[in-house]
Amino acid sequence: MATGRTHRPATRSRGIPEATVARLPLYLRALTALSERSVPTVSSEELAAAAGVNSAKLRKDFSYLGSYGTRGVGYDVEYLVYQISRELGLTQDWPIVMVGIGNLGAALANYGGFASRGFRVAALIDADPSMVGKPVAGIPVQFIDDLERIIEDNGVSIGVIATPAGAAQQVCDRLVAAGVTSILNFAPTVLSVPDGVDVRKVDLSIELQILAFHEQRKAGDEAGAVLPDAAAVRAAAAAASAAAPTAVDAGADAGTAAAAGTGAGTGTGAGTGTGAGTGAGRKGPDGDVPAVMPA
Amino acid sequence: MATGRTHRPATRSRGIPEATVARLPLYLRALTALSERSVPTVSSEELAAAAGVNSAKLRKDFSYLGSYGTRGVGYDVEYLVYQISRELGLTQDWPIVMVGIGNLGAALANYGGFASRGFRVAALIDADPSMVGKPVAGIPVQFIDDLERIIEDNGVSIGVIATPAGAAQQVCDRLVAAGVTSILNFAPTVLSVPDGVDVRKVDLSIELQILAFHEQRKAGDEAGAVLPDAAAVRAAAAAASAAAPTAVDAGADAGTAAAAGTGAGTGTGAGTGTGAGTGAGRKGPDGDVPAVMPA
DNA sequence: CTCTGTGAAGATCTTCACAGCT
DNA sequence: AGCTGTGAAGATCTTCACAGAG
Known part of the structure; x- marks a missing residue:
């Protein structure tokens, strides 16, 4: 506060976007790895690659924290590790x-x-x-x-x-x-x-379900032309309404004929004891997942 | 539906937003619970509450799948369970x-x-x-x-x-x-x-770090006035530059070392899902630990 | 009258592209 | 010259609010 460059929007510190906060741990992990290899500085390009994001996004993210880089050079690894750790509140127990x-x-x-x-x-x-x-x-x-x-x-x-x-x-x-x-x-x-x-x-189950969704699409695409056309199928289904889902089912998953057979009782909780999926309670933007580690 | 309003963007089927896909598992879980209790229908309001989202969002999400509800009534639980399962590709093995x-x-x-x-x-x-x-x-x-x-x-x-x-x-x-x-x-x-x-x-560690960020903010706020002032701290830190990060650093990665040590055997960790909203499949950053589900 | 389906407004997040330090 | 920091454009996602089916 005191010194600071006065032409700044007056300490923007407050509003760090959720999406940015969700990525800080990623940057921190990548930086930690660099630190362990005693790398002194990194460019936004290199660090972005290590963190799995693009450089523009990374620079924008860092801009919310302050100006920690040096034009023409890049970022000081140790210093950034410190700044991000502090921002995340990891300097405390x-x-x-x-x-x-x-x-x-x-x-x-x-x-x-x-x-x-x-x-x-x-x-x-x-x-x-x-x-x-x-x-x-x-x-x-x-x-x-x-x-x-x-x-x-x-x-x-x-x-x-x-x-x-x-x-x-x-x-x-x-x-x-x-x-x-x-x-x-x-x-x-x-x-x-x-x-x-x-x-x-x-929730593990939810992640798998999301993967299944995309996996299904891939299968449909490579299968032949475009997907049979969900729209039409859907229309038919709607018409049949709750009446005979079975038929629709078969059609819908053309490619996946096997699945069709099951159509009948699908979803309806066959009485599975446990719940399966899980939800994600998030506030806004997010979209990341965490990872685990080795024991 | 066949009838459909011709003024529709012609089979939008293709583009179900990622954010919507990420929520389908949530709806499915809530619906499965209702199904097990033999509830025949639900309003968007009720289902939204059970899934932890707001009703407008839920209706919008469902609108990408088709018109599966009945105005003035709500949605047929069994039918929706079926439709969402199929959309997610869960009707197959x-x-x-x-x-x-x-x-x-x-x-x-x-x-x-x-x-x-x-x-x-x-x-x-x-x-x-x-x-x-x-x-x-x-x-x-x-x-x-x-x-x-x-x-x-x-x-x-x-x-x-x-x-x-x-x-x-x-x-x-x-x-x-x-x-x-x-x-x-x-x-x-x-x-x-x-x-x-x-x-x-x-990654469990990432999730915890995100929580820590918000937790830190809460503490700062209730503590008294505005946060001590990140700006000043930053300036000071900047001055010190790469000078004294060490102390901090040690704290930051201490743990990592431990984890690394174990590396030997198998992986461990658990973890699950996560982010929801935005990002879809990302490449990956790092993280720490994942979490799992209930046993 | 109730509750869905949805155009449109608003809020966020992402990407571009370039001015401007070093 | 090289690379950061960022206004502005663009893409997504969310919320509003209401027409209209049942």
Whole structure:
């Protein structure tokens, strides 16, 4: 504030676009790799390639943070790592609690990527008494009854939910009531939270479904001409209405004849116990996904 | 519908917006739940609430699929489930292979959500000989050398990578060469693939970093006045330039090192989906860890 | 009168392309 | 000369708000 170039729009710091925020971790990862190789500087072109985006977007993103580059040269790697880390709030310690230590929860707990970025697993919590006390990733699992105390004692503000769908909302409510204001949800359910609480969701099933959609299109295209024409099929289907979906089905997926056979009972939940997909609760723009790491 | 308003842009079928495609799985999940409760119809308002979006968006999304609702009434649940399933290509069987059966891979394999949506785990593959033959989620792990044969024998077109970051690109190349055209990547690396191949990435660490960003803002706001003032800090930092980032840096990547160390065996991690809105298939940035689903 | 389907307005995000430091 | 920083154009996505089917 004080010094700053006065001709600037007066500290734009506030409005960093969501889309940009979602990419900062990507840049940070690429920069970290460069840093480890002791690379001193990078051009927007190189860094963009390493992060998997185009250079114009990267420069625009950085422009929201400030002018950290040097024209004619590029960006100082170490310096940028620092700036982005700070912008993301990674220069501080973030204690987190994970609720639901099943297969997934355990895998997540074992994931080393947490600590690497300022996150610290303060506690693992589960509702199964037989799990209590057992060490997972070196941390003893605690009983869910102590959830509130644990959160308060550790000053936790970020919670990870990896419980079955049915327990998610309840766990979420308790976390929020205890003071958690950011939640990463792995359960395939839409969580409702009061204003001020952020929820991000991760769902494997949804990602696969999106891939399937595109995969289906590819198949249709290469199959022959353009797709048979969804429009026509659709029209017919509509006409038949709920009447005989089967027929339509066959037609619709021409290429995928095999699938047609199933037409009949599709979707209708055959009674699958678990929910499948998951939703994504996001606010605005986003479109990225996170990745996991090796244990 | 056949009747249709001729003034329509002539079969828009082709262009279902990515943002819409990303939400279809959400609607499908909500609809499946309603179906299981034998609810016959839903209004856009109710369904939107169940899916966590607003009704205008939902109606707009459905309008890209066709006119499946009834004015004054709502949508027929069973019929919509069917239409969306077909649109997503879930009425057919999608055999998938998962490479990297570490903590994360195993957790993913055990995740029941797959089968429920037309996905079938055709094979689990790992590079660790000691893992071969061991059953994970009831499926014996196969050796990586057989990757090409497995893909061909099963007609696999979708692959899931849950290996350590270092092995991801190599595995990706082999999958693509063998015929896989859609990849769900849980490794924190940017994968480069030829045109025509879709990649979606899931990274837990990235999601947490995004939450941390918002969490930091909240703290700053409620703390008192406006944030201390990023501008000033920035200026100071700039002055110090590359001078003292070290301290910061150490903190930033500390974790990474740990993760790297483990690299050896299989991948781990878990993670899932994500972003929703915008971006569709991106190439990839990096990330950290993915998350998985409920077990 | 109720609730869908949708043109149109508005908000975001992305890409272009070039002025201007170094 | 090289490369960043950015106004402006373009592409998407979201929200509004209402005509009109049922």
